[in-house]
Amino acid sequence: MEKAAFGSVEDAVACLVGYGVRRGLIPCEEETYASNLLFDVMRYEPAASFVPGATERLDAPLEDVLAYLLDDAVRRGVTEDGIASRDLFDTRLMGCLTPRPGQVISTFWSLFEKSPQLATDYFYRLACDSDYIRTYRVARDRTWVTHTRYGDLDITINLSKPEKDPRAIAAALKRGADSYPRCLLCRESEGYAGRLDYPARQTIRLIPLELAGERWFMQYSPYVYYNEHCIVLSERHAPMRIDRMTFERLLEFVGMFPHYTIGSNADLPIVGGSILTHEHYQGGRYTFAMARADVRRKIEMPGFDDVDAGSWSGPCRS
Ligand SMILES: [Zn+2]
Structure with a gap:
């Protein structure tokens, strides 16, 4: 079913690109580039009046934007219907907004130098924002x-x-x-x-x-x-x-x-x-x-007195 928020594929693409910018997946300098990648995946020719980044007022849950684009792609025969085909297609769309692996790796390690937690916070947020984790x-x-x-x-x-x-x-x-x-x-x-x-x-x-x-x-x-x-x-x-x-x-x-x-x-x-x-x-x-849980049985390791070890289940096998 179509969501009322979008009048056209142009609107939905602009909304998706706006999402990518807001979540820090892409910098605003990449609005045009990302829009064109998305039109290509959609196999859609945008109207001459389309201006990338000009429709920031559009804001809708990611799930709704993707559902609109998926429905449109299925209707035009760009992709097949069915959950597996739809998941393949919307991941391809989101791939257009996800930073390249080398970029992610270098951001991760530069944050890691400040704190391992900052690095994993960044990496986990990216996994959610890119819709890798739905x-x-x-x-x-x-x-x-x-x-x-x-x-x-x-x-x-x-x-x-x-x-x-x-x-x-x-x-x-x-x-x-x-x-x-x-x-x-x-x-x-x-x-x-x-x-x-x-x-x-x-x-x-x-x-x-x-x-x-x-x-x-x-x-x-x-x-x-x-x-x-x-x-x-x-x-x-x-x-x-x-x-x-x-x-x-x-x-x-x-x-x-x-x-x-x-x-x-x-x-x-x-x-x-x-x-x-x-x-x-x-x-x-x-x-x-x-x-x-409490440890049922402590395990002693001579020579490693600073190590706390224990077993939660039956007798230890030696
Ligand atoms: Zn394997």
């Missing part, structure tokens, strides 16, 4: 804390992951394991246009990190299971594996970002992560119920 969808999630005899437990019902498009499921069946990018966590996804069975990634940004002498990357999860939910992934498409190096990397990460937590959701099927084919960890700015 905040209006994440807002539908239900989250609450429940009191149990084991302590307070966080419960989240994730309602923001899009339902799978049946055509996307069919496409996934036909495609072998050798597709590019090899998985959702491969760094090759950065800028990838996506396909029905793989999300568009023009708006994802990754920060390269060195952990335990290896190249890793930090990105945010588009689904935000908890505050500032980030994923730290290996540059290599190699299976998850918990070993001594895991701890070295995790400890180096919290040394760099003391206001973040990080952990592995295990290299085990069923109880572990949903993508075991690519080594990665889950981090973020959140104190989990497990960290708030």
